Structure formats: C-alpha cells, structure tokens
Amino acid sequence: MSSFEPALVFVLACLSFGALAQAPKFGSPATEADIAAWNTEISPNGAGLPPGSGTAAEGEKIFAAQCQACHGEKGAGKPNDILVGGFGTLRTPDKPAVKTIGSYWPYSTTLFDYVRRAMPWNAPKTLSDSEVYAVSAYLLSLNGIIGAGDVMDARSLPKAVMPNREGFTPFPRGVR
Numbered sequence: 001m002s003s004f005e006p007a008l009v010f011v012l013a014c015l016s017f018g019a020l021a022q023a024p025k026f027g028s029p030a031t032e033a034d035i036a037a038w039n040t041e042i043s044p045n046g047a048g049l050p051p052g053s054g055t056a057a058e059g060e061k062i063f064a065a066q067c068q069a070c071h072g073e074k075g076a077g078k079p080n081d082i083l084v085g086g087f088g089t090l091r092t093p094d095k096p097a098v099k100t101i102g103s104y105w106p107y108s109t110t111l112f113d114y115v116r117r118a119m120p121w122n123a124p125k126t127l128s129d130s131e132v133y134a135v136s137a138y139l140l141s142l143n144g145i146i147g148a149g150d151v152m153d154a155r156s157l158p159k160a161v162m163p164n165r166e167g168f169t170p171f172p173r174g175v176r
Contacts, residue, residue: 037125040116044107046158053153054134056141062131063138066120075101075142080121084142087163102143106168108160112136133157 042048063075075083086098097104101111116132118124127135137152146152146160 040113042109042113042116044109044158046109046154049109049112049154049157050129051154052129052133053151054130054132054137055151056134056137056146056148058131059134059136059138059141062127062135066127067135070121075139083139090164090167100143101139102145102163104164104167106162106165108136108140108145108157108162111139112157 040048063071067075070080071083072078076085077083081100082098083101086100086103088103089095089098090103105111112132115135116125116127116129119127119135133152136157137146137150140146140152140160141148141150145162150156152160
C-alpha cells in the first residue's frame with residue numbers, strides 16, 4: 001500500500017461526512033394553505049362538515065362517471081370493493097363477512113370523509129363538497145339507509161343511522 005492511498009481514503013471520508021452533515025433539500029416548507037387543504041376532520045356528530053348538499057339522483061350520475069369503473073354498477077363491486085349489501089353477514093359465523101358501507105361502517109359521516117379525501121382513486125380531493133354529499137346520498141340510498149329523495153347536507157347526513165352503528169366500541173382520544 002503506498003502512502004498515497006491512506007491519504008486518499010481520509011480525504012474521501014471527510015468529503016462524505018460533509019455531504020451527510022447537510023440536511024436534504026427535498027421540496028419546500030408547507031404553507032398554511034397547504035396544511036389547511038388537508039386539515040379536515042369530520043366527527044361522527046357532523047362537526048366539521050362543510051356547506052353543500054346533494055341527492056341520490058345527483059349522486060347516481062356522478063357515481064356513473066367517477067366511481068362505477070372501479071366499484072361496478074350500483075356499487076356491486078369489481079374490480080374494487082363492493083359498496084352495497086352484506087347485511088347480516090358480520091354476525092353469521094357460517095358465512096364470510098361482507099364488509100360494505102351498509103353492513104360495516106358505523107357512521108355516515110365516515111363515508112363523506114372518506115369519499116372527500118380519497119375518491120375518486122385516480123384524482124382524490126377533486127369532487128366538490130356538494131358532489132361528495134350527492135355520492136354519499138346515492139350510496140346510502142343503495143344500502144337502504146336513506147330514501148331515494150332525501151337530501152344530504154351537514155344537518156341531515158349525521159342523522160342517517162348506519163346498521164352497524166353499535167358494532168364498534170368507542171375509545172376516548174388518547175386511550176388505547
């Protein structure tokens with residue numbers, strides 16, 4: 001080993017340490033507007049629901065255009081999750097549980113919140129609040145939870161009683 005090689009190793013080690021000591025420069029700091037766009041929380045009692053409204057008839061058209069390709073006609077599934085039916089399968093040990101909006105979800109506000117944040121899958125957060133109310137109304141109507149002519153908004157949506165509302169044990173925040 002020549003006397004040059006240890007010196008080269010020392011110089012390379014110093015250069016790499018200097019590069020590691022610097023913080024990565026990914027993206028840019030989040031602005032208040034960036035945070036506000038994602039800082040949406042909707043409680044089971046409806047606190048946090050935005051203004052707007054929609055009906056099942058309006059939601060059917062939006063569903064056909066935005067959701068049906070993934071969830072099938074009238075939410076029957078394929079290629080993705082079934083959204084309708086499954087009633088009674090959670091308590092029947094000899095049949096597999098079919099977890100749908102109508103059979104499993106405890107609160108109608110959860111439906112609104114999920115659709116608003118995550119759907120449509122290829123373009124989340126692109127539906128207006130009224131469109132989300134309409135899609136929620138359509139899915140609740142398909143599951144027989146509300147009537148086809150009912151209007152969903154910040155006052156009526158939390159009043160829709162889901163069949164599995166008592167199927168969960170609530171925990172206060174911070175308790176696990």
